[in-house]
Amino acid sequence: MLSPSTIATMIITVMVMIMAGNAMSGAVDEAEEESSAITICNQDDTEFTKQVLKFLETPAGGEKNDVKYVTLDSDDYTKELKDKDIKNVVIIPAGFSEKISNSEQATIKYVARMTSLSTMSNVSTGSTNAMNLINAAVKSAFYSSKVQSGALADKEVAMLESPVKVEETTVVADNSQSISPSLIIAATQMSNMFLPIMVFVLVLYSSQMILNAVATEKIDKTLETLLSAPVSRLSVLTAKMLAAGIVAGINAIVYMFGMNRMTSSVSNLTSSSVDNLDEVLKNLGLTLSVGDYVLVGVQMFLTILITLSISLVLGALAKDMKSTQSYILPVMVMAMIPYMLSMFVDITTLTPALKYAVYAIPFTHTFMATQNVMFGNTTLYWAGLAYQLVLLILCMGFAVRVFTSDKIFTMTLSFGKKKHKSAEE
Numbered sequence: 001m002l003s004p005s006t007i008a009t010m011i012i013t014v015m016v017m018i019m020a021g022n023a024m025s026g027a028v029d030e031a032e033e034e035s036s037a038i039t040i041c042n043q044d045d046t047e048f049t050k051q052v053l054k055f056l057e058t059p060a061g062g063e064k065n066d067v068k069y070v071t072l073d074s075d076d077y078t079k080e081l082k083d084k085d086i087k088n089v090v091i092i093p094a095g096f097s098e099k100i101s102n103s104e105q106a107t108i109k110y111v112a113r114m115t116s117l118s119t120m121s122n123v124s125t126g127s128t129n130a131m132n133l134i135n136a137a138v139k140s141a142f143y144s145s146k147v148q149s150g151a152l153a154d155k156e157v158a159m160l161e162s163p164v165k166v167e168e169t170t171v172v173a174d175n176s177q178s179i180s181p182s183l184i185i186a187a188t189q190m191s192n193m194f195l196p197i198m199v200f201v202l203v204l205y206s207s208q209m210i211l212n213a214v215a216t217e218k219i220d221k222t223l224e225t226l227l228s229a230p231v232s233r234l235s236v237l238t239a240k241m242l243a244a245g246i247v248a249g250i251n252a253i254v255y256m257f258g259m260n261r262m263t264s265s266v267s268n269l270t271s272s273s274v275d276n277l278d279e280v281l282k283n284l285g286l287t288l289s290v291g292d293y294v295l296v297g298v299q300m301f302l303t304i305l306i307t308l309s310i311s312l313v314l315g316a317l318a319k320d321m322k323s324t325q326s327y328i329l330p331v332m333v334m335a336m337i338p339y340m341l342s343m344f345v346d347i348t349t350l351t352p353a354l355k356y357a358v359y360a361i362p363f364t365h366t367f368m369a370t371q372n373v374m375f376g377n378t379t380l381y382w383a384g385l386a387y388q389l390v391l392l393i394l395c396m397g398f399a400v401r402v403f404t405s406d407k408i409f410t411m412t413l414s415f416g417k418k419k420h421k422s423a424e425e
Contacts, residue, residue, distance in 0.1 A: 012329060016336050037066040038133070039089045048097040051141040056133055065133065077111045078171050088112040090134070100138060106164050108134060112181050113171040116346035116371055117192045117286075131166045138163045172284040173376040179280050187277055188286060195370050196343050199300060203335040203363060206248035206304055207311040208328055210240060214315030215324045223408070233404045241308045248304060286374055295381065296369045302388040303366040307331060309395040316408050338364035342371075348380070359384075362391050 038056070042049055057067045070089060072080045081089065091109035099106035108131070168180040217223035227233055281287050288296070314327040338361055341347055347358055347368060358364050365384025372381040402408055 008326065008329070012333060013336075016333055016340075019337070037068065039068045039070055039086050041070050041072050041089050041091045043072075043094050044092050044096040046097040048100065048141060049092055052092075052134065052137040055137040055140045077169055078174055078176050081111065081113045081171055086113075092134075100163060105162060106138070107167055108164055109167050109169065111169045111171065111176075114181055114184065115348070115375060117185065117188055117374075118342065118344055118346050118371075131164060135162070135164050170284065172286060172374070175284045177280045177284050179277075183277075184281070184284070184286065187281065192370070193343065195296065196339050196367050199303060199363065199366050200335055200339045201251065202248050202300070202304055203307050204328075204332060205251055206244050207307045207314075207331040209247060210244040210308050211311040211315040211318070211324055211328055213240060213244070214312055215318035215327075218316065218318065218408070227408070234400065237312070237400065237403045241305070241312070244308055245304050285376070288370070288373065292373045295373055296366075299366040299369045299381075299385060299388065302385070302392055303363055306362050306388065306392050306395055309392070309399040312399045313395075313402055316402055334361050335363050337361060338367040342367040348377075359387075362388050 040053065040056075042053065053067070056065060058064050068086075070084050070086065072084075072089070072091070074080060081087070089111050091111065093107065093109060096106045096108070110131075167178065169176055170179050170181045170184060214223070217226065226236060278287075310331060311328070314330070315324065318324045318327055338347070338358060341350075341358060342364070347355060347364065350358065365381075365388060368384070369381065371377070372384070
C-alpha cells in the first residue's frame with residue numbers, strides 16, 4: 001500500500017501546504033507592518049493637535065511610529081484614497097481640540113480601502129490602533145496642559161476614560177459606506193467561502209469521475225468494444241464529458257444548498273448587529289447581480305471542461321486501478337494551491353514570481369472570479385478568461401487527438417518496468 005506514488009502524493013501535499021503557509025505568513029507580516037504605519041490628515045491644525053501628533057510619532061516608552069501626513073482636498077474619499085495611493089487615513093476633523101477643551105468626547109474618522117475579502121489581507125486593525133494611539137496621545141497632551149492648573153475636574157476625569165471615538169468609512173472600488181471593514185469581513189466571510197469550496201469540490205469530483213471511468217473501461221477492455229461500435233469516437237468523448245459535467249454540477253448545487261443553510265444562522269447574527277447591512281453591502285458592490293453570476297459561472301464552466309479534458313488523458317495513462325489514485329495528483333495540486341491561497345490571502349499582493357506562478361494555474365482565475373467582479377478588477381477577470389479559453393483549446397485538442405487514435409489503448413506510464421526490462425537485457 002505504501003507505494004512510491006503514495007509517498008510522492010504525501011510529499012507534494014506537504015510541499016503545497018508549506019508554500020501556502022509561507023504565503024499566509026508573509027501576508028500577516030505585511031499586515032502587521034502596515035498597522036504600525038499611520039496616515040494622518042490633520043484638519044484641526046491647532047497647537048493641541050500638534051502636541052497629540054508629536055506624542056503619536058514618539059510615544060513615551062514606546063517604539064517610534066511611522067506617521068505620514070496627507071491633505072485631503074474633498075470629502076470624496078474614494079477619489080482621495082485613489083489619487084493619494086493610500087490604503088487608509090485617519091482624519092482629525094476641525095473642532096477636535098475644542099471638543100477636548102470642553103471636556104467632551106471628540107471624534108476622529110478612519111477611512112479604509114478594501115481590495116479583497118480574503119482573511120489574512122484584512123487582519124490589519126488600523127482603526128483600533130489609531131484610536132488607541134490617539135487616545136493615549138490625547139491623554140498625554142491633556143495632562144501636560146493641565147499639570148500647572150492643579151487637580152482635574154470630575155468632568156475632565158470622566159472624559160479621559162475615553163476621550164476619542166472613531167467613525168469608520170469603508171471604500172470598495174468606486175463606492176463608500178459608513179461601516180467598519182471588520183463588520184464587512186464578518187458578514188461576508190461565510191458566504192465568501194462558498195465559491196472556493198464549490199470549485200474545489202467540482203474539480204476533484206469531476207476529475208475523479210472521468211479519470212476512473214476511462215481507466216476502468218481501459219483496464220477491463222470494455223473501451224475497445226465501445227470504440228469499435230458504429231458510433232464516432234468524438235460522440236463517445238462528448239457524452240462522457242457531458243455526463244461527468246452534469247453530475248458534478250448537481251453535486252455543486254447540493255453542496256451549496258447545504259452549506260448555505262448551515263451558515264445562514266451565522267450570517268443572520270452578524271446582520272442583526274448592523275442596521276440595513278444588506279443595503280450597505282449592495283451599495284458597496286459586494287453582492288452579485290444576475291450578470292455577475294453569469295460571469296462567475298462562465299469561468300467555472302471553463303474550469304470544469306479543462307479538468308475533464310486533463311483527467312481524460314490521465315485516465316488513458318492508467319495501467320491499473322491503483323495507479324489512478326496517483327494520476328489524480330496533478331489536478332489535486334492545481335486545485336489545492338489557489339484554493340488555499342484565495343481563502344486566506346489576496347493573491348494580487350503576492351511577490352511577482354509567486355503571483356504569476358499561481359496565475360499560471362488555470363483554476364486560480366475561477367477562485368478569484370467573485371472578488372474580481374466585486375472589486376472591479378475587470379482586466380484581471382478578462383485576462384484570466386482568455387487564458388482559460390486558450391488552455392481549454394489546447395487541452396481539448398490533445399484529448400480529442402488521444403481519444404480518436406490508438407494511443408488511447410497504448411499510452412501508459414510504466415517507467416519502472418521499462419527500467420527493469422532494460423536491466424534484464
